[in-house]
Amino acid sequence: MAPGEKITAKIRKNLPIKGPQAPTIKELMKWYCLNTNTHGCRRIVVSRGRLRRSVWLLLTLTAVGLIVWQGALIILTSHDNTVSVQVYFQKLDFPAVTICNINPYKYSTQKALLVDLDTYTMDLLKKLYGFSKTRLKVLQGGNLDTIKKRLRKKFTDFLPLLIFQNNDPSKVATEILTGRRWKIKGDIVQASPTTASLQPHKDMVGFQLCANDDPTSCTIYAFNSGIDAIQEWYKLHFLTIMAQVPLEEKIRMSYSIEEFLVTCFFDGLPCDSRHFTLFHHPEYGNCYTFNSGKEEPVLSTSLGGSEYGLQAILYIDKEEYNPFLVSSYGVKAIVHHQDEYPYIENKWTAIETGKATSIGMHLVKLEKSQQPHNKCTVDGSDVPVMNLFNANYSKEICFHSCFQMQMVEKCHCALSSQPLPPAAKYCNFDQHPQWMKCYYKLHQKFVKEELECQKICKEECGSSEWELNINLAQWPSDVSEKWMLPVLTWDKGLGPNQTLNKRDFANLNIFYKNLFQRINLEKPSTSISDLISNLGGQMGLWLSCSIVCVVEIIEVLLVDVIWVLVRCCWSRQKVRQVWAPSEPPREDEANSPVPIFDDGLPTFNAALRLPLPVSSRPATPPPMYDSLQIEEPHPGLAGDPSGAEEEEDGQKRK
Structure with a gap:
């Protein structure tokens, strides 16, 4: 063994370096396994025999794998939600109720706007089905010849109604009113009719729509039923006409609350038009919201039952219905929250005329968990x-x-x-x-x-809905009809010689069936504390490990291992510099018997920097025996009595 290796081995033996300052990763792992509280790791090191160490290594790795697997499942399922149902019995706020007449505008107020469209529609019906104008009550004004010339330019150029065959190879359609031939530039799309034709007709009715930027990109919308085709075509032109009318004028054309509402009761007390707020819908005209909470406080009810809700009799005035726009008459109602927009076209409930419609409600609230769970x-x-x-x-x-x-x-x-x-x-x-x-x-x-x-x-994240239970009954009865209709006619301000029909009225009753409030509370299936507890339970079950052990593992793997690698690379670089050939030492350094050390503690790295001895001969010179001879005292000390006494003592000893 070389002298430098002997010194290195001696320093390692006398100054053992363990723990995070270990020189190699192997010794660092050995130190960790001997000092950690994690079960299994210590047995890998202290067990005798390769078989036992291999078994403990396999068991430890299996436990680690199970912890990773179970931990991943716990983390992935922690984002799931569970729904709990809570039921309360308490005084409830009454919801907002929006009611609309199915006919959006009074037909008599739209005479000047719809005369051209209605006349053109009647001509279409006459051309298609042989209708006479006396069979329908249509408002007209002005000279018919002048109207026809004006409307032909207005409707035939923009969106004419066409008739064509479904499998026509020539791709040519015929305009119904004028007989003009149209070349079909697109594919035929058969719309889903609400009324199916019972007779197998080859001819279909529809209209052609083309894009603004590409006239060749067109689509034909065809209908098997002429009813659906005419109503869809009429509705498109009607909305286009009404889009150019100012809002104030449209409100005037529709029904006022005084015309719409006949009687009103809430919670057993009478109510009037002051409890209703105007809401103009672009498609349904003037709608009115009861208990909107905008002008008056929100009403509440402390009892359930039909007597403690909203009871109203509504007048629809079916004589003012547009025969081409709507094919049924009645009222649309929707129950919603005061801050919610009433989507009449999606969530409406039909209130029939000549019937008593009772709607029982249950309040259901939904509260969802927020991000990141939802x-x-x-x-x-x-x-x-x-x-x-x-x-x-x-x-x-x-x-x-x-x-x-x-x-x-x-x-x-x-x-x-x-x-x-x-x-x-x-x-x-x-x-x-x-x-x-x-x-x-x-x-x-x-x-x-x-x-x-x-x-x-x-x-x-939060919403309120009302589950509705709808019941219908005949109203008024045959017995009550004889006296009730004259009274209702008088309430509307009509003369004694006039009597309205029961089809002009609708009876609406909306109430809470009971005051039970159901809350569907959605919350995470695993909270933060439960997630930490589940992860800790898995680590304690398989390795008897805790969060502190995890921190130790992270420290050893991410800090100490990296530091050992960096220190090893740095030490190797220093050893190469020490053992590399260099210039011959100077004379004073070569004769110096003491090696030069760096200031600091004697660590393993410092030991590697020890220089090799210059030669095997000892560097200390032999003693000079001539220096042991007794010399004469100094002349300046001859008279010193102490020196004489010392000389006598020396002679006596001899």
Whole structure:
């Protein structure tokens, strides 16, 4: 063994270095296994025999794998939610109730606006089915010849009604009224009719829609039933006409609350028009919300039952119904929260005339857990869509707002059935001749989720819904009809010689069946404390390990191991510098018997820096024996008595 290796081995033996300062990773792992509280690791080191050590190593690795597997399952399932149902019995706020007449506007107030459209529609019916104008009560004004010339230009150029065969190879359609031939530039899309034709007709009725930027991109919407085709065609033109009418004029054309409401009771007490708030819907005209909470405090009820809810008799005035726009008469009602927008077109309940409609309610609240357990929004502030409705956020509001903004961007106009965005105008055929094609194309993309509105809009974290139980009864009865209808006619201010029909009235009763409030509370299946406890239980079960042990493992693997590797690389570089050939030492350094050490503690790295001895001969010179001879005292010390005494003592010893 070389002299340098002997010195290194001696320093290692006398100054053992263990723990985080171990020189190698193997010794560091050995030190950790001997000092950790984790079961299994110590047995890997202290067990005798390779078989035992291999078995303990396999068991320890298996336990670690089980901990990782079970921990991953716990973490993944911690994002799941559970629903708990809570039931309370307490005094409840009565919801807002919005009611609308199915007929949006009084037919007599739209005489000047619809005379052209109605006349054209009657001519279509006469051409198709041989209708006579005396069979329907249609408002007309002015000279018919002048009207026909004006409307032919107005309706035939924008959206004419066509008749064609389903399998016509010539791709040619015929305009119903004028007989003009139209070349079909697109595919025929057969719309789903609400009324199926019982007779197998080869001819179909529809209309052609083309894009603004590409006249060759057209689509034919065909209907098997002429009823659906005419109603859809009439509704498109009706909305276009009404989109150009100012809001104040549309409110005047619709029904007032005094005309709509006959009698009203709430919680056994009479109510009147002051408890109703006007809400104008673009498609259903004037609607009225009871208990809106805007002008008066929100009403509440402390008892359940039909006598403690809203009881109202409504007058629909069926003589003012538009025969082409609506094919049924009655009232639409919706129950909603005071801060919620009433979606009449989606959540409405039909109130029949000549019937007593009783609606029993149960209040159900849903409270969802928030992020990261659920991707919901509290108030919609984190959703990048402008809320066009004067109401609290909901996913349905987000859908309609997103589609309306896309409509303005792609079609350069807004849909008249939705609120108007800033700096936008409603679509009409005068300014946007082909907006309908753009709308249908955009709507198809929305249904196919190509507009990404479904990805942007989030569910609301909290919502309130009312479960409705609807019952119908004959009203008024045959016995009561004889006296009740004259009284109702008198209440409407009509003369004694006039008597209204029971089909002009609707009886509505909305109430809480009971005051039980059900709350569906959604919460995470695993809380933070439960998650930590479950992970700690798995580590304690398989390795008798705790969070502190995990911290030790992280420290050893991420800190100490890296530090050992860095220190080893640095030591090897220093050894190469020490043992590399260098310049011959100077004479004073070569004769120096003491090696030069760095200032500091004698560590293992310092021991590696010891220089080799220059030669095997001892560096200390032999003693000079001549220096032991006794010399004469100094002349200056001859008279010193102490020196004489010392000399005598020395002679005596000899």
